Amino acid sequence: MKLREIGEFGFIDRIKGGCFIREKNVIKAIGDDCCVFRTTSDLVTILTTDMLVEDVHFLRGAIAPLKLGRKSLAVNISDIAAMGGIPREAVISIAIPPDLDVEYLDALYDGMKEIAGEFEVNLLGGDTTSAPKHLVINVALVGEGKEEELLYRSGARAGDIIFLTGYVGSSAAGLDILLKKREVDCWTELLEAHFNPVPHVRAGRIISSSGMANSMIDVSDGVASDLGHICIESGVGAVLEESKIPVTKTFEKYVARFGLDFEYLSLHVGEDYVLLGTARESAADTLGRALAKEGCHFFVIGRIVEGQGIKLVGRDGKARAMDTRGFDHFRKERDGEG
Amino acid sequence: MKLREIGEFGFIDRIKGGCFIREKNVIKAIGDDCCVFRTTSDLVTILTTDMLVEDVHFLRGAIAPLKLGRKSLAVNISDIAAMGGIPREAVISIAIPPDLDVEYLDALYDGMKEIAGEFEVNLLGGDTTSAPKHLVINVALVGEGKEEELLYRSGARAGDIIFLTGYVGSSAAGLDILLKKREVDCWTELLEAHFNPVPHVRAGRIISSSGMANSMIDVSDGVASDLGHICIESGVGAVLEESKIPVTKTFEKYVARFGLDFEYLSLHVGEDYVLLGTARESAADTLGRALAKEGCHFFVIGRIVEGQGIKLVGRDGKARAMDTRGFDHFRKERDGEG
Numbered sequence: 001m002k003l004r005e006i007g008e009f010g011f012i013d014r015i016k017g018g019c020f021i022r023e024k025n026v027i028k029a030i031g032d033d034c035c036v037f038r039t040t041s042d043l044v045t046i047l048t049t050d051m052l053v054e055d056v057h058f059l060r061g062a063i064a065p066l067k068l069g070r071k072s073l074a075v076n077i078s079d080i081a082a083m084g085g086i087p088r089e090a091v092i093s094i095a096i097p098p099d100l101d102v103e104y105l106d107a108l109y110d111g112m113k114e115i116a117g118e119f120e121v122n123l124l125g126g127d128t129t130s131a132p133k134h135l136v137i138n139v140a141l142v143g144e145g146k147e148e149e150l151l152y153r154s155g156a157r158a159g160d161i162i163f164l165t166g167y168v169g170s171s172a173a174g175l176d177i178l179l180k181k182r183e184v185d186c187w188t189e190l191l192e193a194h195f196n197p198v199p200h201v202r203a204g205r206i207i208s209s210s211g212m213a214n215s216m217i218d219v220s221d222g223v224a225s226d227l228g229h230i231c232i233e234s235g236v237g238a239v240l241e242e243s244k245i246p247v248t249k250t251f252e253k254y255v256a257r258f259g260l261d262f263e264y265l266s267l268h269v270g271e272d273y274v275l276l277g278t279a280r281e282s283a284a285d286t287l288g289r290a291l292a293k294e295g296c297h298f299f300v301i302g303r304i305v306e307g308q309g310i311k312l313v314g315r316d317g318k319a320r321a322m323d324t325r326g327f328d329h330f331r332k333e334r335d336g337e338g
Numbered sequence: 339m340k341l342r343e344i345g346e347f348g349f350i351d352r353i354k355g356g357c358f359i360r361e362k363n364v365i366k367a368i369g370d371d372c373c374v375f376r377t378t379s380d381l382v383t384i385l386t387t388d389m390l391v392e393d394v395h396f397l398r399g400a401i402a403p404l405k406l407g408r409k410s411l412a413v414n415i416s417d418i419a420a421m422g423g424i425p426r427e428a429v430i431s432i433a434i435p436p437d438l439d440v441e442y443l444d445a446l447y448d449g450m451k452e453i454a455g456e457f458e459v460n461l462l463g464g465d466t467t468s469a470p471k472h473l474v475i476n477v478a479l480v481g482e483g484k485e486e487e488l489l490y491r492s493g494a495r496a497g498d499i500i501f502l503t504g505y506v507g508s509s510a511a512g513l514d515i516l517l518k519k520r521e522v523d524c525w526t527e528l529l530e531a532h533f534n535p536v537p538h539v540r541a542g543r544i545i546s547s548s549g550m551a552n553s554m555i556d557v558s559d560g561v562a563s564d565l566g567h568i569c570i571e572s573g574v575g576a577v578l579e580e581s582k583i584p585v586t587k588t589f590e591k592y593v594a595r596f597g598l599d600f601e602y603l604s605l606h607v608g609e610d611y612v613l614l615g616t617a618r619e620s621a622a623d624t625l626g627r628a629l630a631k632e633g634c635h636f637f638v639i640g641r642i643v644e645g646q647g648i649k650l651v652g653r654d655g656k657a658r659a660m661d662t663r664g665f666d667h668f669r670k671e672r673d674g675e676g
Contacts, residue, residue, distance in 0.1 A: 003668040011668065027382055031571065032491050033420040033555060034386035034481070041379030044365055047462065048372035049478050051431035055470045082371040093389035093476050096668070124385065127476075130667040132393045134470055138431050140387050140478030143372070153370050217371060233369065329468040330341040330349065330434070 001102040008128055011102070015109045019116075019123040026089075026122060035124035037089050039144055046143035046150070048079040054097075054134040056329075062178055065104045067195040068137075069111025075220065076141040077119050078199035078273040082218035083152065084208020085145035087201065089122045093138040095131035108137075119201055149208045151216035151277065156234035160214055160278035160304040163287070165203040166297050168223055169247045169262075170194070172269030173254045182258075189250045197273040203296040204275055210290065212283035222270035223301075225326025227310055230278065238310045239319070240267075240302035263312065270326065278304050339440040346466055349440070353447040357454075357461040364427075364460060373462035375427050377482055384481035384488070386417040392435075392472040394667075400516055403442045405533040406475075407449025413558065414479040415457050416537035416611040420556035421490065422546020423483035425539065427460045431476040433469035446475075457539055487546045489554035489615065494572035498552055498616035498642040501625070503541040504635050506561055507585045507600075508532070510607030511592045520596075527588045535611035541634040542613055548628065550621035560608035561639075563664025565648055568616065576648045577657065578605075578640035601650065608664065616642050 003011060016030055027036040039045055052072050054060055063071070073090065080087040092112065096105065116123050121141070174194025177187050184191055200218075207213045215234060217226045223245070231238055245266050255262050274297075279287060288298040310322045341349060354368055365374040377383055390410050392398055401409070411428065418425040430450065434443065454461050459479070512532025515525050522529055538556075545551045553572060555564045561583070569576055583604050593600050612635075617625060626636040648660045 007669045008666045027485060028421075028488075028490055033417040034384045034423070036382050036384050036421065036483075036485075036488060038485075039377060039383050044374050045377050045383065045480070046372045046374050047427060047429055047478070047480060049429040049431050049463075049465050049476070051433055051465050051467055051474070051476060053433045053467055053469055053474070056433070056468050079371040083366075083374065085372070089385060091385055091387040091478060093387050095389055095391045095394070095474060125387075127387050127389050128667065129389055129391055130394050131391055132472055134472065136389070136391070136433060136474050138387070138389060138465075138476040138478075140385070140429060140476075142383070142385060142480070145374075147365060147374075147376075150366075150374060152366055328346045329466065331345045 003096060003100065003102055006102060011105065011128060014106065018113045021117055021120045021122050026124065029124040035091065037124065043144040044147045046080055046083060046085045046145055047140065048076055049138065049140040050075050051136065051138040053136050060135060063195055065107035066111035069108040070115045070196055072137045072139050073112050073115050073121065074197050074199050074273065076139045077121065077201060078218045080141060080143035081199045081201040081204035082216055082275060083145060083150045084204045084216065085143040085150060086205065087119055087121050087141055087143045089124050089142045090116065091124055091140050092126035094126065095129050095136040097131045097133050097135055100135065151208050151213055153215055153217050153230050153233040156215040156230050156236050156278040156304050158236055158304055158306040159281060161281050161284050161300050162227065162238060162240065162278050162302040162304060164246055164274055164276055164299045164301055165200045165291065166272065166274030167246045167248050168219060168272045168274060169251045169266035171197060171271040172265045173251050175269065176265065187250065187254060189248065190254060194271065197271065199273055200275045200296070202294055203291055206290050206294060206296065207277060207287060210287060212287055213277050213279040216275055216277035219272040219274050219276050220270050221326030223267045223276060224310065224322050224324050225270065226276050228324030231308065231310060237305045237307040238302055239305055239313060240310060241313045243315050244299065244301045246297065246299040341434060341438065341440055344440060349443065349466060352444065356451045359455055359458045359460050364462065367462040373429065375462065381482040382485045384418055384421060384423040384483055385478065386414050387476065387478040388413050389474065389476040391474050398473060401533055403445035404449035407446040408453045408534055410475045410477050411450050411453050411459065412535050412537050412611065414477045415459065415539060416556040418479060418481035419537045419539040419542035420554055420613060421483060421488045422542045422554065423481040423488060424543065425457050425459050425479055425481045427462050427480045428454065429462055429478050430464035432464065433467050433474040435469045435471050435473055438473065483546070489546050489551055491553055491555050491568050491571040494553040494568050494574050494616040494642050496574055496642055496644040497619060499619050499622050499638050500565065500576060500578065500616050500640040500642060502584055502612055502614055502637045502639055503538045503629065504610065504612030505584045505586050506557060506610045506612060507589050507604035509535060509609040510603045511589050513607065514603065525588065525592060527586065528592060532609065535609065537611055538613045540632055541629055544628050544632060544634065545615060545625060548625060550625055551615050551617040554613055554615035557610040557612050557614050558608050559664030561605040561614060562648065562660050562662050563608065564614055566662030569646065569648060575643045575645040576640055577643055577651060578648060579651045581653050582637065582639045584635065584637040
C-alpha cells in the first residue's frame, strides 16, 4: 500500500497503537503540539538524540525494516545506558521518501515498539514528513537518573581499571560480511550483532549505582576511539591488553577464516553498543560479581595511566601506540554509525 | 571552507560557543553521550520535535542560512508556546550534504543561537552526520509548565470565543512571492514573515496562566486546518467571521495588487506561528487587556458551536462551509512547512 492512499494522518493513526508502556506519567501524547509528562522530582533529566540517514548509516536493501526500527531506538537507549540512566520518553521524527510502502513503515514502527516495550520506553509523539529521496529517522530520548550516580566521559583517573560489559567486534564483522558480500548463512550471530544491537541499560544501572565507577561511554565508534574520548575528557592515558579484549568464538573463527585484522575489527569499527568504562581497581571483583548475578558480563581489558594516548600491549608482550581517531562523518565515507 | 578540512569534531568545536543561556541548571552538555539538566520539580515536562528537510520544507537557495537556523528552532519553540509552556533545553541533529561549506553552517548555527538567546533556550547537544544529498535539520526541544495551566487542542467548548494572537496570511503571501518569482523589494514585510516567524511564547504564557482559555494550538498548517484539529479533538464546531480575520495592510495590498484569494492565503496556507485558541466569552476583555499591556495582539475571530465542521461567514453575511484539510505530506507536494 502506498502512503498517498492513507495520507499523513492516516499514517499517524496507524502507528499510534502500542506506543505507551507507562501511561501513568503521560499527560498528553501523539496528536497535539507537544507531548507532556511527569518526571520524578528528585532525579535529573537526561536527553539524547541520534539521526539515522539512508545510505550513510544504513542501506535500505540490507537491513530489514523491523531491525532498522529497533536499531534507531537502540542507539539512543544505549546513550542513556552509557551514563547509567533510565530511558523513559521518546519522540520520533521521520522523513519518508515517496517510494516507501506503508507495510515497510509498519514494520519499522513495530521494531521501535518492540524494543520500546523491552526497555519500558514510551513513544510519545514526533514529526512525520516527506523526503525527496533518502529515508531519515531521528529519535530524541529523555531519560532520568540520580545526579550523584551518573557517569560521564570525564571522570577517569590514573590507576582505574578499564572494563567492557560485553563482546566487541561482532558488529564490525557483521558489517564486513555485508560489504564483502560473503555467504551469510554461517555467520548469523555476527550479522545479528550488527543489525540488532542490545543496549546495556541494566549493566549501566548496576555500575552507576555502585558508586565504584569513575567514567563510562558506549562503544559506538569503536573501543579505540571511544576510550580516546574518555582519555581526552579526563586528561589521562590508557594501556589495553590485546589478549583481554573480549570477542566471541564466532568472531575469532571469522577473523581466522578470512585472515582479517583482529585489532582493526575488534577495536576500531564499533557499533557494539556495549559499555566501556573505568573504575577504581579495588572495585573489579565486586562489580564483576554484581553484574554476573544479573547475567551481565564484566571484562577488565586494561588500565588508565597518567599522560596521554592509548597503548595496546600485543600478545607478544610488546606495547604499540594505538590510533584513536574514530570514524569522522566529514573526513571520509563509510557505511556505519558515526 | 569545506567541512572535510576541519572534520566532525572540528565542526562541533566551532559551533560549541554561545550555546548555553542558563548554565545553572546544566549538568552535562555537548561532548558526552547525552546532556543532563535539572528541571523544576513542581512542573511537568513538555517535549516536541520537528524535522526540516531540504526541498520539502525549504529551498536552500531561497532562504539565508541564518534565517533557516532561526526558523528550525522557532517552529519548535512555537509548539511549546502553543501549550502555554516555557521552552528550555534543545538538542539539534543535522545531516550535512558534502557540498555545504563551513561558513553556511556557521550562519545556520548563528541563527539558532540568536533565537535561542531571545527565548532563553539552551542548545545542549545533538548529533552531526553526513547526508547523501539533502540537508536535514531536526530539533528536539524540552519545555516545562504547570500541569493545571497547560492548554491542549482538546479543551474547546461550545460558546467559547476563538482568538488569534497575531496576523495571519503574511507568511503565505511571502511564499507566494517566492513561488511566483515576483519582485521582492516591495514586499519585504511578507517575505520576513515567511522566513523569520517569531513564536508567541509570552502571549501563550499570559493566556495559559490566566486560567480563562480552554484550548490552544499554533498556526502552522493554516487557521482552517489548525482550528479543524481543535474542533475534532474537542468534539465541537466553529463559526469564523471573514471580516475579523486579522491581516496586515501590506497583506491586503498584496492580495489586491495581484487579485489573489483572501480566504486561501489567510486561512489555508499557514506557517504564521501565531497562537489560535478558544476561551470563555466573558474572558475576552480581560485577556485582550492583559495581552495588550505586554505588547501582544488578541483578535477575536469567531465562536465555537455545538456540532462539527467550520463555517466561514463572508463579508456578504452568507455562511459557507470551510475545507479544513491542511497540507498532507503524503497526499500531495508543496514547498512549505507541514
